Amino acid sequence: MKQVVAITAAIALASAPLWAQEPKPVPKNSARVSIPGCTKGLILTAGKPTEDQAGSLDVPEGTHLRMTGDSKLLKEIRAHEGSYIVVIGLMKRGQQEPGGMPIGGGVRVGPGTGPGGGITMSAGQSQSYVDVEGWRTGIGECPRK
Secondary structure (H helix, E strand, C coil): CHHHHHHHHHHHHHHHHHHHCCCCCCCCCEEEEEEEEEEECCEEEECCCCCCCCCCCCCCCCCEEEEEECHHHHHHHHHCCCCCEEEEEEEECCCCCCCCEEEECCEEECCCECCCCCECCCCCCCCEEEEEEEEEECCCCCCCC
């Protein structure tokens, strides 16, 4: 009987790390994405999408995303600043879409030029975010400045 309890306890302890590695569920209004790119501080500049890119959201090349998440994880990413990495995380659907109001048929109406020919900014425009769950090194190079 003691052997059965000891074996059961050993199996439970050995499989505990497997339970901890399960990703958290994706909310209905979000998607899990894998975004290649370069970081500077807490800003990720999206690189060219790859064919094996996971997730259902298309993040155009050059898009700037503010990274949020566990401070220890963000510190690891900041230590690799200047390296090409792939960030895995959750992103709300629709936040990467262009500004303006959809009127149908893929047409959006948004702010235009101001009275002096300058571009006006809408108060509704906001920063896009990615809630970082993990990262890995990527294949590519960050632009040197």
